[in-house]
Amino acid sequence: MPVFAGEFLQAVMVLFCGDDEAHVGALELWHNDPDVSHEMRLVDGYYGTADMFEFNSRHTRFPHGFGLPGRTWKAGLPLIIKDLHNAKSFLRWEEAAEIGINLGVGVPYRTGADQSWVLTFLSAQATPIARRFEIWVPNEARSALVFRAGDCSGQTDLAGLYATTSIARSDGSIGGAWATGMPAISDDLAHDGSIAAAEARAAGLSQMVALPVIGSAGLDAVLAWYL
Incomplete structure (x- = not known):
């Protein structure tokens, strides 16, 4: 996870993720390039055993202000969405509910005048x-x-x-x-x-x-x- 101050890179924080057959959760990186699209699309992610959720995420796009990536993009601030199984603002709530993901955290990044990035944490109640x-x-x-x-x-x-x-x-x-x-x-x-x-x-x-x-x-x- 990079920490930028304007164009200057302050630090990089590295996260190591455990994994086992019962692990559910996700780390995702989303990106918008306005010259290509008005939506955010997935760059890459880690999903543990949530194969179907991963497949759907890789084929989902988020407009400005919609879903956790789009809402974090619009806010320009870290964002927490609780109880995702009841959160219609989380567009993948049905898939998340099926596998037990119940909390989303978004972190925005601005690395240029028009490039927007969002890192998301999706946490499951059983494996937070x-x-x-x-x-x-x-x-x-x-x-x-x-x-x-x-x-x-x-x-x-x-x-x-x-x-x-x-x-x-x-x-x-x-x-x-x-x-x-x-x-x-x-x-x-x-x-x-x-x-x-x-x-x-x-x-x-x-x-x-x-x-x-x-x-x-x-x-x-x-x-x-x-x-």
């Missing part, structure tokens, strides 16, 4: 990619990060939990990703002093990855996921 996802964005004054959206396998009300809290620049892994423009990996949240890490520890989570999403004018968001 992460136990908690959070999206943090700068407040209006850009003095702190505030919670925008999230999902927790423990059914925690994250919006309520973080309603009156914020994360300062350089505060823990999430604030550090904002300060440096670099991804951050914490393999022991006991050493992270942020409110997000404290709440994660209270929920029995011990590890975190924080990915900065950088736009043309600075940080747009930090996507954090927890194990």
Whole structure:
């Protein structure tokens, strides 16, 4: 997963995926070239054992604002879609429901004036990619990060939990990703002093990855996921 700041490549974060006969889930890369099409099409993906879902995805196109890739493209920010079996905005919801995929996360990339890319995580309840996802964005004054959206396998009300809290620049892994423009990996949240890490520890989570999403004018968001 590359991290760009304008035309400059800040870092590349590498994910290694496990696999077995029961594994369901997907990582996908979508792309739009306006000189070719007004839709996003799949560049490549990993689907575990979901062969039919993979086949359908490779033959699906997403207009601007439709489906997880198209909605992430339009928003220009990380996006979380929960309960995909009930989410008609997720155009592949029927196929996803059949194999147990219940959560989608999209990450936008802009690497040129007119090229758009979206990376998607599709997570199954039985084999989740992460136990908690959070999206943090700068407040209006850009003095702190505030919670925008999230999902927790423990059914925690994250919006309520973080309603009156914020994360300062350089505060823990999430604030550090904002300060440096670099991804951050914490393999022991006991050493992270942020409110997000404290709440994660209270929920029995011990590890975190924080990915900065950088736009043309600075940080747009930090996507954090927890194990």
